Amino acid sequence: MSSERPKLGPDIPKVITAWLSASGRVVYLTADRNWSEELSDAEVLTGAGAVDILAWAAKDQTRVSDPYFMQVTLDGKVAGRETIRETIRARGPTNHPMFGKQAGNN
Amino acid sequence: MYRYDEFDDTLVRERAKQFRGQVERRLKGELKEEHFKPLRLQNGVYLQLHAYMLRVAIPYGQLSAKKMRQLALIADKFDKGYAHFTTRQNVQYNWIRLADMPDVLDVLADVEMHAIQTSGNCIRNVTSDHLAGANLDEIEDPRPWCEIIRQWSTFHPEFSSLPRKFKIAVTAGETDRAAVRVHDIGLHMKKNAEGRIGFEFIVGGGLGRTPFVGPTVREWVAKEDLLSYLEANMRIYNRHGRRDNKYKARIKILVSELGLEEYRRQVEEEFAAQNTWEKVVLPQDEVDRITAYFAAPKFAALPAISAAFDAFKAGSREYARWAKNNLRPHRTPGYVSVHVALKQQGEAPGDASSDQMRALADIGETYALDDIRVAHEQDIVYPHVKLDDVPAVYAALKAAGLHASNAGLASDIIACPGLDYCNLSNARSISVANEIQAVFADPEFEDDVGTLHVNVSGCINACGHHHVGHIGILGVDKKGEEFYQVLFGGRADEKATIATIQGPGLRHEEVAPAIRRVIDQYLTLRRDKSEKFIDTLSRVGQAPFKDALYAAA
Numbered sequence: 166m167s168s169e170r171p172k173l174g175p176d177i178p179k180v181i182t183a184w185l186s187a188s189g190r191v192v193y194l195t196a197d198r199n200w201s202e203e204l205s206d207a208e209v210l211t212g213a214g215a216v217d218i219l220a221w222a223a224k225d226q227t228r229v230s231d232p233y234f235m236q237v238t239l240d241g242k243v244a245g246r247e248t249i250r251e252t253i254r255a256r257g258p259t260n261h262p263m264f265g266k267q268a269g270n271n
Numbered sequence: 272m273y274r275y276d277e278f279d280d281t282l283v284r285e286r287a288k289q290f291r292g293q294v295e296r297r298l299k300g301e302l303k304e305e306h307f308k309p310l311r312l313q314n315g316v317y318l319q320l321h322a323y324m325l326r327v328a329i330p331y332g333q334l335s336a337k338k339m340r341q342l343a344l345i346a347d348k349f350d351k352g353y354a355h356f357t358t359r360q361n362v363q364y365n366w367i368r369l370a371d372m373p374d375v376l377d378v379l380a381d382v383e384m385h386a387i388q389t390s391g392n393c394i395r396n397v398t399s400d401h402l403a404g405a406n407l408d409e410i411e412d413p414r415p416w417c418e419i420i421r422q423w424s425t426f427h428p429e430f431s432s433l434p435r436k437f438k439i440a441v442t443a444g445e446t447d448r449a450a451v452r453v454h455d456i457g458l459h460m461k462k463n464a465e466g467r468i469g470f471e472f473i474v475g476g477g478l479g480r481t482p483f484v485g486p487t488v489r490e491w492v493a494k495e496d497l498l499s500y501l502e503a504n505m506r507i508y509n510r511h512g513r514r515d516n517k518y519k520a521r522i523k524i525l526v527s528e529l530g531l532e533e534y535r536r537q538v539e540e541e542f543a544a545q546n547t548w549e550k551v552v553l554p555q556d557e558v559d560r561i562t563a564y565f566a567a568p569k570f571a572a573l574p575a576i577s578a579a580f581d582a583f584k585a586g587s588r589e590y591a592r593w594a595k596n597n598l599r600p601h602r603t604p605g606y607v608s609v610h611v612a613l614k615q616q617g618e619a620p621g622d623a624s625s626d627q628m629r630a631l632a633d634i635g636e637t638y639a640l641d642d643i644r645v646a647h648e649q650d651i652v653y654p655h656v657k658l659d660d661v662p663a664v665y666a667a668l669k670a671a672g673l674h675a676s677n678a679g680l681a682s683d684i685i686a687c688p689g690l691d692y693c694n695l696s697n698a699r700s701i702s703v704a705n706e707i708q709a710v711f712a713d714p715e716f717e718d719d720v721g722t723l724h725v726n727v728s729g730c731i732n733a734c735g736h737h738h739v740g741h742i743g744i745l746g747v748d749k750k751g752e753e754f755y756q757v758l759f760g761g762r763a764d765e766k767a768t769i770a771t772i773q774g775p776g777l778r779h780e781e782v783a784p785a786i787r788r789v790i791d792q793y794l795t796l797r798r799d800k801s802e803k804f805i806d807t808l809s810r811v812g813q814a815p816f817k818d819a820l821y822a823a824a
């Protein structure tokens with residue numbers, strides 16, 4: 166069971182992802198401290214300061230639930246050992262291509 | 272079917288109202304997620320990979336057409352036009368917005384439904400035999416007892432904060448169709464030496480990380496002692512069940528760690544020590560009142576043979592195949608039980624569209640005495656259908672795309688939502704299930720293979736019951752790649768057995784070809800066509816099947 170997300174050290178590029186509290190939709194933190202449903206809008210974080218931003222995100226409870234670090238490449242593509250999970254989360258269920266972001270009906 | 276009285280109705284509506292306030296506070300930011308989470312879970316609301324998921328209780332899997340239509344309406348109005356029927360005889364929606372949840376609970380309450388006790392560390396929805404009241408080998412209808420347990424356990428203050436979730440199943444047939452030996456408590460209705468009907472108490476079964484077939488704690492408990500003896504068990508569990516480690520918190524670990532003798536001694540001591548005022552004595556008039564809701568419907572006096580049905584079967588191989596695989600004998604002449612497999616090739620096991628749900632409701636109302644059941648195989652069952660009506664039922668099912676003729680066969684796969692939906696998952700289940708289904712796409716081949724239960728889980732939580740599949744498949748994560756362990760030899764019936772892991776996991780694309788090799792091995796080794804896969808496996812042992820599993824393709 167993988168309810169725990171892997172620890173990502175400061176050198177690993179990452180974004181912050183969460184779920185919108187009202188709808189449960191998957192979102193990513195942008196540089197202007199908003200939440201976007203598009204991964205391409207997310208701010209790629211590196212370095213030790215990322216944990217402070219995650220701490221801030223964790224307090225943004227009215228808008229989102231359960232934020233966490235998600236590994237990406239430097240140009241913001243899903244990466245690392247949770248690639249399958251996060252790709253499905255970013256796009257939608259693979260067995261239902263007509264649902265979710267992949268179908269534009271999130 | 273049980274009908275709510277004013278207390279049930281008030282309770283469910285008050286609960287929905289209370290949750291509306293909690294959701295409002297969450298959305299205003301007055302409640303943080305960590306504080307809200309236990310509240311939403313108590314109302315069946317999970318946060319999954321893509322969205323919130325709502326699990327709705329279907330007590331012992333029984334629905335009416337009205338309820339099924341309401342479930343379809345929720346799918347259309349608040350979700351994406353479909354729902355998923357689960358191995359616990361419940362139904363789940365995958366895309367409902369939190370802001371809409373209170374409205375959904377109101378819509379459910381309008382048809383005497385709710386999501387209470389579908390999550391959290393409480394006694395969950397009581398499950399039962401989907402053929403209850405219809406099958407040949409039942410000594411008594413178990414549903415009144417399920418309902419009594421439901422009423423006793425709902426919001427029971429002593430058992431609303433248990434060490435872990437708690438699942439009770441009841442069966443009354445010789446054949447166990449409710450998997451009672453792999454539940455926290457399984458109740459198998461049996462006669463004692465004097466011929467009185469009571470309950471065999473099987474305690475500490477379960478799947479998940481540490482699977483166990485539950486041992487019998489008492490061979491026979493009288494009906495009047497049912498709730499007191501349940502309470503004695505629950506108290507021992509509540510007192511000694513581990514709360515320090517959630518992986519060791521289920522009652523199966525307690526029974527295993529204490530040992531059966533000591534566990535039994537403690538339960539008997541507790542049972543004996545219950546004061547008279549503490550005993551939950553079931554008033555007979557209340558038992559009678561509840562039992563009356565489950566009285567057998569008025570069956571027509573019919574001959575055992577139906578010319579219309581015989582003509583239907585003779586009409587085509589397609590009809591004959593469906594009739595052979597999807598009908599079950601009924602105790603009343605001229606009737607049959609119909610198994611609707613929600614297992615069309617390529618579809619997610621257990622999924623039904625809202626149109627299909629409405630078709631299921633219409634068929635239930637027109638041809639099946641308004642009695643619709645959810646089976647733990649993630650299928651739908653009509654327990655009471657006239658043989659004369661079978662051709663019309665088949666036509667209606669076919670029009671709705673619900674005519675899969677594979678009930679009980681290899682492509683009637685039980686599979687959890689897995690990594691396509693579940694936040695706890697390691698690997699996808701649905702796509703693996705679909706690829707295995709494709710191995711059996713040829714109906715003649717599938718019929719030749721015969722009875723075969725394949726179960727797929729996307730993680731060790733085992734919602735797809737992989738430990739009790741004849742062939743079980745477990746998704747594991749290996750450094751970010753989906754791998755699948757294969758198990759052989761499990762069964763969920765009265766001969767319940769935990770399957771054995773064969774060895775290293777296979778890659779996603781290797782699973783279906785490997786299963787094909789295993790089946791070819793079975794076809795070579797079986798004595799004759801009447802010997803099922805599971806019986807060949809136990810006669811010749813697992814080694815040749817393991818060889819086939821890992822043989823180079």
Ligand code: SF4
Binds near residue numbers: 688695729730735
């Ligand atoms: S078995 Fe695991 S992956 Fe499947 S539904 Fe249960 S928790 Fe999710």
